[in-house]
Structure formats: C-alpha cells, structure tokens
Amino acid sequence: MKGIKAGIESLKDAHPNFVDLASKEVFRPRSPKIIADPIPTRAWTKSAKERIALMQNRKQVRIGIPRVLNAYAYAPVFNAYLASLGVQPENIIYSDYTSPELYRAGSSRGAIDPCFPAKIGIPHVYNLIQEKHRKKPLNVIFFRCTTC
Numbered sequence: 001m002k003g004i005k006a007g008i009e010s011l012k013d014a015h016p017n018f019v020d021l022a023s024k025e026v027f028r029p030r031s032p033k034i035i036a037d038p039i040p041t042r043a044w045t046k047s048a049k050e051r052i053a054l055m056q057n058r059k060q061v062r063i064g065i066p067r068v069l070n071a072y073a074y075a076p077v078f079n080a081y082l083a084s085l086g087v088q089p090e091n092i093i094y095s096d097y098t099s100p101e102l103y104r105a106g107s108s109r110g111a112i113d114p115c116f117p118a119k120i121g122i123p124h125v126y127n128l129i130q131e132k133h134r135k136k137p138l139n140v141i142f143f144r145c146t147t148c
Contacts, residue, residue: 023097026072029089030079036086058086064138066124067095069117078144093132095124102127 039056043049063082065071071094083089096102098120106123121143128141 023072026075027067027079027094029092030076030083031089032080032084034086035084055086059088060091061087061140062091062093062136062138063087064093064095064128064132064141066121066128066141066143067097068121068124069144074144078142093128093138095127095132098124105130 036058037055040048040052043052065075065078075094079089079092082092103120103123106126107119109122109126125141125143128138132138
C-alpha cells in the first residue's frame with residue numbers, strides 16, 4: 001500500500017492538477033487601467049457634493065460575489081471591470097468554493113427548485129452574509145444574471 005501511495009504521489013508531483021490551478025487563478029485580482037472619472041475638485045451644487053462623496057467612498061466599497069453560475073468564466077471580467085471603476089481588488093470578495101459543508105450550512109434557507117445550480121446559489125449567498133460579512137462587512141452582494 002505504501003508503494004502504491006508513493007507512486008500516486010510521485011505522479012501528482014510530476015503532473016500538476018491544471019484544473020485546480022485554473023480554479024484559483026481565475027479569481028486572482030487583476031490590475032486594469034482605472035477608467036473612473038477623476039474626483040472633481042469643486043462642487044457648486046448639492047448633487048455635485050453628493051457625487052464627490054460617493055466617488056471618494058468607492059475605494060472602501062466591499063462587494064461580495066457568489067462563486068456560482070459560470071463565475072469561473074466571468075470572474076476575470078467582473079474583477080477587471082470593478083477594479084477599473086476604482087473598487088480595490090482586495091474588496092472584491094467571493095464566497096467559498098462549493099463543498100458539502102457549504103451546501104449543508106445554507107441549503108435549509110429555501111429553494112424547492114429541482115435545479116442544482118438554483119439550489120446552490122442560496123448557500124453561497126448565505127456564506128457571504130454569515131461568514132464573509134461577519135469578518136468584515138460587505139456593502140453589496142453582486143449576484144449577476146447573465147443571459148445569452
């Protein structure tokens with residue numbers, strides 16, 4: 001048994017798991033060019049003052065994104081998009097990877113839909129609210145809806 005285990009381990013060392021590497025790389029923060037409007041230096045109206053305050057707050061906004069429904073395909077796009085608007089990359093928070101524990105923790109919240117992708121969305125949002133928000137509060141949960 002030890003010989004078999006050693007053989008399996010040597011194969012794993014010689015051939016990395018590219019799927020596992022890609023699943024981590026896809027959620028890595030990007031550093032795109034900032035395209036957000038510069039913060040105005042003067043404000044004459046109440047709405048202009050409110051806009052300046054919102055623009056200054058952009059760096060503190062924390063966005064939670066569930067890691068479901070093609071998140072692996074669209075994560076680089078949304079990471080770059082949000083970062084280019086001035087959201088700090090460390091403030092783009094994804095829910096944990098899908099696991100039996102994550103599903104059990106959040107699945108009792110509802111969803112009688114027979115579709116597994118619909119059922120797994122609730123545990124991911126629950127993870128964002130109960131785990132990520134508790135550690136450091138989120139301002140927004142961004143549950144995107146992408147259609148063809």
